[in-house]
Amino acid sequence: MFKIEKHPILEVPKTEIIEFLFEGKKIEGEKGFTIAAALHQAGHPVHSHSLDNRNRSLECGIGKCGACEMLVDGIISRICITKVDNIKEVREIPVDYSPAALPVNKDISYNVFNTEVAIIGAGPAGLAAREVLNQHEVPNIVIDNNDKIGGQFLMQTHQFFFFEKEKKFGGMRGFDIAGTLAGDDHTGIFLNSTVWDILEGNRIAVKNILTNEIYFVDAKYLIVATGAVPFMPAFENDDVPGVYTAAVVQKMMNNEFTLLGQRVLTVGAGNIGYLTSYQLMQAGAKVVAILEAMPREGGFPVQANRVRRLGIPVLTSTILLKAIPNKDNTGITGAVVADCVDFQAVPGTERIIDNIDAINICTGLVQDDQLLAKGKEIFGRNVFGAGDAIRIGEGTSAVLRGKQAAFEILDEMGAKFSYDDFLSVSKEYIDSQQHPVRVREDVYRPDETRSVTKPFVLIDCLYGFACNPCEFACPHDAIHKTSTSTVPHIDFDKCIGCMECVYQCPGLAIFGYNLKKDWLFLPIEYEISEGTKVFLVDNTGKNWEMGLLKNTEKEKQDRYSPGKIP
Numbered sequence: 258m259f260k261i262e263k264h265p266i267l268e269v270p271k272t273e274i275i276e277f278l279f280e281g282k283k284i285e286g287e288k289g290f291t292i293a294a295a296l297h298q299a300g301h302p303v304h305s306h307s308l309d310n311r312n313r314s315l316e317c318g319i320g321k322c323g324a325c326e327m328l329v330d331g332i333i334s335r336i337c338i339t340k341v342d343n344i345k346e347v348r349e350i351p352v353d354y355s356p357a358a359l360p361v362n363k364d365i366s367y368n369v370f371n372t373e374v375a376i377i378g379a380g381p382a383g384l385a386a387r388e389v390l391n392q393h394e395v396p397n398i399v400i401d402n403n404d405k406i407g408g409q410f411l412m413q414t415h416q417f418f419f420f421e422k423e424k425k426f427g428g429m430r431g432f433d434i435a436g437t438l439a440g441d442d443h444t445g446i447f448l449n450s451t452v453w454d455i456l457e458g459n460r461i462a463v464k465n466i467l468t469n470e471i472y473f474v475d476a477k478y479l480i481v482a483t484g485a486v487p488f489m490p491a492f493e494n495d496d497v498p499g500v501y502t503a504a505v506v507q508k509m510m511n512n513e514f515t516l517l518g519q520r521v522l523t524v525g526a527g528n529i530g531y532l533t534s535y536q537l538m539q540a541g542a543k544v545v546a547i548l549e550a551m552p553r554e555g556g557f558p559v560q561a562n563r564v565r566r567l568g569i570p571v572l573t574s575t576i577l578l579k580a581i582p583n584k585d586n587t588g589i590t591g592a593v594v595a596d597c598v599d600f601q602a603v604p605g606t607e608r609i610i611d612n613i614d615a616i617n618i619c620t621g622l623v624q625d626d627q628l629l630a631k632g633k634e635i636f637g638r639n640v641f642g643a644g645d646a647i648r649i650g651e652g653t654s655a656v657l658r659g660k661q662a663a664f665e666i667l668d669e670m671g672a673k674f675s676y677d678d679f680l681s682v683s684k685e686y687i688d689s690q691q692h693p694v695r696v697r698e699d700v701y702r703p704d705e706t707r708s709v710t711k712p713f714v715l716i717d718c719l720y721g722f723a724c725n726p727c728e729f730a731c732p733h734d735a736i737h738k739t740s741t742s743t744v745p746h747i748d749f750d751k752c753i754g755c756m757e758c759v760y761q762c763p764g765l766a767i768f769g770y771n772l773k774k775d776w777l778f779l780p781i782e783y784e785i786s787e788g789t790k791v792f793l794v795d796n797t798g799k800n801w802e803m804g805l806l807k808n809t810e811k812e813k814q815d816r817y818s819p820g821k822i823p
């Protein structure tokens with residue numbers, strides 16, 4: 258566990274040092290960052306103990322599960338979302354602890370906000386719903402327990418796939434999208450606010466977790482966009498510190514600049530497994546392998562290619578059986594894995610992957626739909642689910658379902674809206690959930706004459722899925738993708754070889770060639786010095802030959818332009 262001091266994508270801020278006591282020991286944290294980050298950076302990953310005294314660490318990392326609750330200045334707080342600012346003392350909650358009963362003040366009056374639509378969750382789905390409602394002048398209030406809008410986009414450093422008619426989010430990094438989702442006017446978005454119940458009379462009970470103020474929101478309609486929680490498979494020692502879900506790994510790494518391990522085993526070859534592994538390597542860790550119990554890789558092939566090109570082996574039909582704890586059970590040293598068929602280990606194939614200090618569990622997400630269930634009891638047909646709370650999916654589908662839910666409310670209200678817009682959003686929502694389908698066996702290539710007259714690109718994107726930023730990236734109208742079921746087509750007569758598209762593809766699937774000069778143009782997302790000798794590899798990670806990194810240019814939007822490799 259250590260502090261990330263430099264990062265190729267994120268700017269690491271320098272902030273004020275805050276001192277506090279942890280079990281009587283002086284700990285330093287950084288203003289604006291969480292207690293969990295400070296404790297991990299100081300080498301204290303254990304925050305509590307189970308009833309049979311097993312060490313416990315973070316579970317969700319995003320304030321949803323309560324596994325990290327501690328006594329912070331005498332108040333039970335979730336340290337994964339509580340900042341070190343102004344705190345004095347952090348202690349484990351004693352086994353026999355019971356909070357003092359607070360005197361009931363019957364004279365106290367509570368704020369009650371009235372609105373037409375209450376939206377729980379200020380992530381992509383909730384904010385997309387808000388945008389449509391605002392466009393139709395429908396009063397709404399958004400409630401979220403985080404201190405910023407954007408939900409899980411906030412901890413995503415990679416560029417996002419979006420299939421759009423007009424360029425909006427496609428190719429933007431998650432944290433950049435988060436900042437733009439609500440526009441400039443954030444009126445009616447209540448942050449640091451957790452919904453603790455939905456009461457009779459369409460009343461949403463809320464607590465501000467910073468001020469402890471209780472307030473209520475009364476609404477006619479409810480949208481629940483509460484996202485998802487990580488799914489944790491069962492294996493021996495799955496509870497020891499050192500075994501973390503991807504949500505914890507990403508939140509700590511990309512928001513808290515805290516790396517939970519230097520040699521990491523990832524479990525789950527889906528998009529989350531690929532992206533967290535890629536991000537771990539960017540942040541300075543080494544991912545030793547990605548395990549997948551299924552006989553084939555999941556997720557989008559372009560994402561799988563990016564990790565294989567980094568030399569990370571993807572081991573299919575392989576199951577994690579056990580985490581091997583270190584001597585004092587504060588971390589891990591290895592894992593027992595085995596071949597598997599139908600998720601059952603094949604006897605005799607057990608083996609140890611040692612010399613690792615963290616396991617990154619990326620085995621999927623589960624809908625966080627408890628408030629949706631309660632909302633259905635109270636709001637009846639006037640409750641609508643959106644985003645991961647109803648179906649786990651990509652950012653595109655969360656945004657589109659958020660909009661669709663808003664249109665459905667407009668319909669229920671009898672408000673005026675364009676039915677064509679509703680149909681178009683609905684169609685895009687369905688298309689966005691399409692699994693990648695292989696469309697081409699090989700890339701489009703220029704003929705021999707064209708390939709030597711001008712530079713060109715090859716687009717190694719052979720599966721149809723909901724993505725098209727490459728279309729907007731080309732200023733010469735050379736790239737077209739007609740639907741989510743097709744792949745980008747390139748017109749080599751129009752392509753002038755400007756290489757703009759190379760660094761704007763979120764799948765890192767476009768590669769540029771200047772055969773006359775013997776140059777390659779590659780999307781590079783690492784701190785790497787010009788003049789470095791590099792391996793040139795294929796999509797399986799196999800070395801082909803050596804190259805020399807001639808130059809790197811950081812582009813306007815904080816992206817790297819291609820390196821020229823002679």
Ligand code: SF4
Nearest residue numbers: 731752753755756758
């Ligand atoms: S290299 Fe330039 S001109 Fe050619 S497809 Fe890419 S963006 Fe368009």
Ligand code: SF4
Nearest residue numbers: 718724726727762764
């Ligand atoms: S080539 Fe186009 S469609 Fe394929 S991943 Fe890149 S931007 Fe998306």
Ligand code: FES
Nearest residue numbers: 318320322323337
């Ligand atoms: S609430 Fe902090 S780890 Fe889940």
